[in-house]
Amino acid sequence: xxxxxxxxxxxxxxxxxxxxxxSTVAVLSQGHQRSEYVDAFLAxxxxxxxxxxxxxxxxxxxxxxxxxGAWEVGETPLAxxxxxxxxxxxVDLVVDTIFLLFSKEQLExxxxxxxxxxxxxxxxxxxAMAPSxxxxxxxxxxxxxxxxxxxxxxxxxxxxDVTYKLGSYPVITQYGYTDTPGRWDHWPSGFxxxxxxxxxxxxxxxxAPGDIIFPFKSYVQTPIELTIEQxxxxxxxxxxxxxxxxxxxxxxxxxDAYGIAHIxxxxxxxxxxxxxxxxxxxxxxxxxSFYGNVLFSTGPNGxxxxxxxxxxxxxxxxxxxxxYLDDEPIVVDGDIVVDVLKADDVPARA
Numbered sequence: 544x545x546x547x548x549x550x551x552x553x554x555x556x557x558x559x560x561x562x563x564x565x566s567t568v569a570v571l572s573q574g575h576q577r578s579e580y581v582d583a584f585l586a587x588x589x590x591x592x593x594x595x596x597x598x599x600x601x602x603x604x605x606x607x608x609x610x611x612g613a614w615e616v617g618e619t620p621l622a623x624x625x626x627x628x629x630x631x632x633x634v635d636l637v638v639d640t641i642f643l644l645f646s647k648e649q650l651e652x653x654x655x656x657x658x659x660x661x662x663x664x665x666x667x668x669x670x671a672m673a674p675s676x677x678x679x680x681x682x683x684x685x686x687x688x689x690x691x692x693x694x695x696x697x698x699x700x701x702x703x704d705v706t707y708k709l710g711s712y713p714v715i716t717q718y719g720y721t722d723t724p725g726r727w728d729h730w731p732s733g734f735x736x737x738x739x740x741x742x743x744x745x746x747x748x749x750x751a752p753g754d755i756i757f758p759f760k761s762y763v764q765t766p767i768e769l770t771i772e773q774x775x776x777x778x779x780x781x782x783x784x785x786x787x788x789x790x791x792x793x794x795x796x797x798x799d800a801y802g803i804a805h806i807x808x809x810x811x812x813x814x815x816x817x818x819x820x821x822x823x824x825x826x827x828x829x830x831x832s833f834y835g836n837v838l839f840s841t842g843p844n845g846x847x848x849x850x851x852x853x854x855x856x857x858x859x860x861x862x863x864x865x866x867y868l869d870d871e872p873i874v875v876d877g878d879i880v881v882d883v884l885k886a887d888d889v890p891a892r893a
Contacts, residue, residue, distance in 0.1 A: 553587035561722035564592030567634040574603040672731035674719025692868035705746030707739030712847040733811025733832040742773040776801040800855035809836035812886035837864040
């Protein structure tokens, strides 16, 4: 079977994003990073009859792959560059290859009606996690359920039992493309989330062995127990893994690092939990999107419209959890149990 080229993949992706003849596309890049992505998107846009150009920033921001230095979010080399910002606000779609998420600059661009597509994952990961309109239907169905709920609770056999009071923040859906004005998405992805009230998250989260911590890009070996009161982590208990997380969060010297951010679950049946065992490249969209996970997060909530602007962001995809909306089960022991949310080909479980 012939494997599509990256240009062909980008053309299909742009078509899903509603790019047609006469559309305008800007590809945002920094330095020489991801030049292959820039060239592919420009060629794909041209093939669709769109007008496309590259906005290249000479300054290169921090390491988003998480292999060198702290993974800081919200600060971008686009800050203060008014001509570039205005250029990006004037197109139909911005393809972001530098990671604007959590930044004021991205929010301003979205508020202008421009849609934003983040693309920084390895090409092999993008190919393996292809989006589809069927995925969108299922994720949006989940978004409707989450948006109508007043309370979210999740548990696991390791001892987690935490409750989120909902309604303060919108639901964010990610299905890997965007054709709606002002909307952001990440190619590839497949999950949804919202945030609890700033003072409305209480309980215990136990990150179990085998769960993943990003940006560490590692599987937890020893349990980490988080005590959460009124939307803040008040205690981190455990041994080696807890020590690492505690020290990492403390290194930001920011009280807001201990705030609780978004909560949701994974929906993408082609995502692979085991990928980190052999391939640590990228930001970890396989783990975040993994079918039936619970995605627990700490730190900034600006993308939801919240006030927390800390640079410390920790995502924790967790397996084998049970998640309820208003006491109705959505995920049970890692399996999605609501028919309209299930994948057509449900992954086999060991």
